[in-house]
Amino acid sequence: xxxxxxxxxxxxxxxxxxxxxxxxxxxxxxxxxxxxxxxxxxxxxxxxxxxxxxxxxxxxxxxxxxxxxxxxxxxxxxxxxxxxxxxxxxxxxxxxxxxxxxxxxxxxxxxxxxxxxxxxxxxxxxxxxxxxxxxxxxxxxxxxxxxxxxxxxxxxxxxxxxxxxxxxxxxxxxxxxxxxxxxxxxxxxxxxxxxxxxxxxxxxxxxxxxxxxxxxxxxxxxxxxxxxxxxxxxxxxxxxxxxxxxxxxxxxxxxxxxxxxxxxxxxxxxxxxxxxxxxxxxxxxxxxxxxxxxxxxxxxxxxxxxxxxxxxxxxxxxxxxxxxxxxxxxxxxxxxxxxxxxxxxxxxxxxxxxxxxxxxxxxxxxxxxxxxxxxxxxxxxxxxxxxxxxxxxxxxxxxxxxxxxxxxxxxxxxxxxxxxxxxxxxxxxxxxxxxxxxxxxxxxxxxxxxxxxxxxxxxxxxxxxxxxx
Numbered sequence: 001x002x003x004x005x006x007x008x009x010x011x012x013x014x015x016x017x018x019x020x021x022x023x024x025x026x027x028x029x030x031x032x033x034x035x036x037x038x039x040x041x042x043x044x045x046x047x048x049x050x051x052x053x054x055x056x057x058x059x060x061x062x063x064x065x066x067x068x069x070x071x072x073x074x075x076x077x078x079x080x081x082x083x084x085x086x087x088x089x090x091x092x093x094x095x096x097x098x099x100x101x102x103x104x105x106x107x108x109x110x111x112x113x114x115x116x117x118x119x120x121x122x123x124x125x126x127x128x129x130x131x132x133x134x135x136x137x138x139x140x141x142x143x144x145x146x147x148x149x150x151x152x153x154x155x156x157x158x159x160x161x162x163x164x165x166x167x168x169x170x171x172x173x174x175x176x177x178x179x180x181x182x183x184x185x186x187x188x189x190x191x192x193x194x195x196x197x198x199x200x201x202x203x204x205x206x207x208x209x210x211x212x213x214x215x216x217x218x219x220x221x222x223x224x225x226x227x228x229x230x231x232x233x234x235x236x237x238x239x240x241x242x243x244x245x246x247x248x249x250x251x252x253x254x255x256x257x258x259x260x261x262x263x264x265x266x267x268x269x270x271x272x273x274x275x276x277x278x279x280x281x282x283x284x285x286x287x288x289x290x291x292x293x294x295x296x297x298x299x300x301x302x303x304x305x306x307x308x309x310x311x312x313x314x315x316x317x318x319x320x321x322x323x324x325x326x327x328x329x330x331x332x333x334x335x336x337x338x339x340x341x342x343x344x345x346x347x348x349x350x351x352x353x354x355x356x357x358x359x360x361x362x363x364x365x366x367x368x369x370x371x372x373x374x375x376x377x378x379x380x381x382x383x384x385x386x387x388x389x390x391x392x393x394x395x396x397x398x399x400x401x402x403x404x405x406x407x408x409x410x411x412x413x414x415x416x417x418x419x420x421x422x423x424x425x426x427x428x429x430x431x432x433x434x435x436x437x438x439x440x441x442x443x444x445x446x447x448x449x450x451x452x453x454x455x456x457x458x459x460x461x462x463x464x465x466x467x468x469x
Contacts, residue, residue, distance in 0.1 A: 344378065406438050
């Protein structure tokens with residue numbers, strides 16, 4: 001019987017493990033090649049794992065909600081469509097009745113042959129990936145665990161004390177998040193509430209009476225369980241956050257804790273841009289089979305401004321600034337369920353307006369149909385969010401870590417504006433838009449942030465209305 005291994009796929013450079021959300025197929029089910037067998041989730045995106053070949057699932061190694069490392073075998077598939085035969089212990093051969101010579105007949109009984117004991121297998125200790133700086137422990141820690149420890153300022157010595165629930169006592173992401181949740185401000189874990197021991201009181205009528213040992217002071221215990229229902233009064237409805245909303249909440253809080261946010265605003269006259277887009281959108285779609293929106297035009301202006309001010313396209317690591325030579329623009333996209341995801345246009349500076357339009361449309365469509373691959377939401381160096389989609393004129397966006405800036409574009413609205421002409425100032429109706437830039441004041445000061453934002457507005461205002469498509 002030919003068996004094929006279904007392994008946890010690699011889903012990006014920084015992804016080392018994933019959580020099993022749901023098994024779509026079970027043991028004994030037939031599957032076709034590329035048919036979905038299970039659904040998994042990472043910190044970045046949900047994905048489906050397809051079957052590598054047609055056959056029958058003979059074994060499943062993990063259950064739902066298990067966290068599995070990349071490369072681990074998830075299930076076995078029989079390509080010839082047969083389930084493995086069940087093995088039974090061999091039975092000793094039945095012998096004919098024999099006589100011992102004194103008239104007594106001895107009839108042998110069928111006795112299962114002894115099953116040979118398997119030889120003990122020496123389990124190899126997990127290979128230590130890299131030593132924790134300054135620590136003497138050889139305990140294995142995944143990159144994700146080390147990253148959480150760094151963000152939460154957990155020392156090497158403290159990390160060594162965290163109990164692990166993974167294979168061979170490995171500390172998993174769940175262990176870290178649980179530890180952080182119960183961790184006090186000074187880094188010591190919160191002592192769990194333990195019931196007082198039960199002691200026996202003097203016997204009464206021959207029956208021992210059990211009583212709880214007295215406690216020095218009665219204290220109110222507050223539940224810290226993550227899924228514990230909150231106490232609420234009045235006419236309310238309590239809705240638990242879904243997995244993605246929990247991740248978004250953590251990322252937003254982490255961003256505010258990490259970066260001192262500053263936001264600058266400018267107002268831009270985008271009349272020429274709007275008029276050009278309105279005049280070419282029908283022909284553009286006929287010629288290129290793509291609908292052109294304002295987003296690729298905004299992205300193009302951002303790319304030009306980053307080329308002028310490259311220190312906005314950076315990240316921070318301790319006391320070092322990492323300047324990104326690639327320009328990968330993230331575009332915040334609202335999902336039908338109200339959550340937000342940020343697909344990334346890789347090497348956006350190498351694309352013309354048509355290429356940007358195709359990338360924007362493809363990523364937006366994949367986001368709304370939950371078909372984004374892990375690679376499509378990683379590696380962003382700068383993010384653009386269009387709050388004008390919801391009719392908002394401006395916003396103060398939160399930085400998408402580890403980036404240092406995010407641009408919000410507001411709704412384009414007709415407004416009276418003062419124009420300078422050769423015949424003097426006049427008031428005219430113009431298409432006006434606010435732009436706001438939130439930036440990390442550790443490395444982007446007001447001069448750099450304000451100059452970059454003004455340059456984006458200049459590129460939009462100076463849009464060439466005679467541009468060919």
